[in-house]
Amino acid sequence: MLSVEVTSLGTFGATANDTVTVTIQDINDNYPTFSSSHYEATIQENMPAGIPITFTTQPVHVEDLDQGDNAKLSLTLDSYSSTYFEIAPSTVQGSANLLIRVKDNTILDYEQRHSITLTVWANETSTRERNSASTTIQLNITNQNDNIPNFTASEYSASVREASVQEGSSVSTSVITVKAIDYDLPNFGFVSYALRGGDGMFSIDSSGLVTVASYQLDRETKSVYYISVEATDPGGLKDTAQLTVNITDVNDNPPVFRRDYDGYLKENETSFSKPIIVSVSLPNASSLRKLV
Structure with missing residues (x-):
């Protein structure tokens, strides 16, 4: 800052200067914003807890252009999604890329559902206005061979x-x-x-x-x-x-004599001199024997 003395005759006299610092105080005139209103991601069914989802589009980025307390944000998932997933970081100062991790994998069953829609909220934590913004993530579940015949x-x-x-x-x-x-x-x-x-x-x-x-x-x-x-x-x-x-069984085999037989019979006799025993073989049955 410059100060100049002016005489009664209109001439300039002595001068002096000094530095003045003007501090501009931030007001909460910016809302939290996400880099997109919608994101796409994938994950295999049955992935264990702690595994992050994979974004197939750009990562989830959030920012608030205000300064100080006006840019402090809390990141949360909708109540349904928060049962099965968690977000990191959960608090942000100014801007950050977000990570979504599995918390409970019971929902990751391709035979029950092919996709899940998650809603992410960014909320100001230290302002009077408590401005907020949201975005959605469509999480597509990929099929795995997890069932045995x-x-x-x-x-x-x-x-x-x-x-x-x-x-x-x-x-x-x-x-x-x-x-x-x-x-x-x-x-x-x-x-x-x-x-x-x-x-x-x-x-x-x-x-x-x-x-x-x-x-x-x-x-x-x-x-x-x-x-x-x-x-x-x-x-x-x-x-x-x-x-x-x-x-x-079917009747597909005829009876079979075991061998040829001969015998002697004297004339005028009613019985053989040597008895003949005839034997017949039947498949899967006991042999039949007949005394002649």
């Missing part, structure tokens, strides 16, 4: 109507349908089936239908098959069940 039964027992097959049955004859359920959504929820055991006599298709695969089913050779059935999903998770297939 499960058969509807651990054992599929033979029965006359379902799992009993006649010997000599033609190829593609239906035996039984087994079922495994995988609660994952596509593509992890698809189940493929395979048979272990059965001597190649049976096959199974993608629906779980077991059919005859060979013309050589012979009850006289083998009357029952014990088979392990596997259900596998695209991620390699699997379950097994036991299948018993009984082969029922």
Whole structure:
């Protein structure tokens, strides 16, 4: 600041100067603002607590252009989201990029929901006005192979109507349908089936239908098959069940004499000099013997 003395004759006399400091006090004339009104993020289902969500757009940035106490902000999530997520930092002076972390992962189930909308609030904490602002985050949950296929039964027992097959049955004859359920959504929820055991006599298709695969089913050779059935999903998770297939008998074998027979009968005699015992073999039955 400059001061100049002016005489009565209108001339300038002595001068003096000094420095004056003007302090401009801040007023609360700026609202908190986010860099965007909406953000996109992703996270895998079942991610554990402490893992941050991944933003696919820009990070969440908040700022308040005021100074001092007028720029102190509290960051919170809406009441629903705060049960499952937490925000960091929770307080901001002026500006900051925000981080959202998992607190409770029970909500991260792709089979129940594909996305969640979170609302973030920025509130002034030390002003009379308590100005605030909000933004939303659409959090998309990505599918993971987190469900194991499960058969509807651990054992599929033979029965006359379902799992009993006649010997000599033609190829593609239906035996039984087994079922495994995988609660994952596509593509992890698809189940493929395979048979272990059965001597190649049976096959199974993608629906779980077991059919005859060979013309050589012979009850006289083998009357029952014990088979392990596997259900596998695209991620390699699997379950097994036991299948018993009984082969029922049909009358497909004639009786067979054991050997040729001869004997002697004298004339005028009513019995053989040496008795002849005729023996007939019946499949799966005791031999029949007849004294002649």
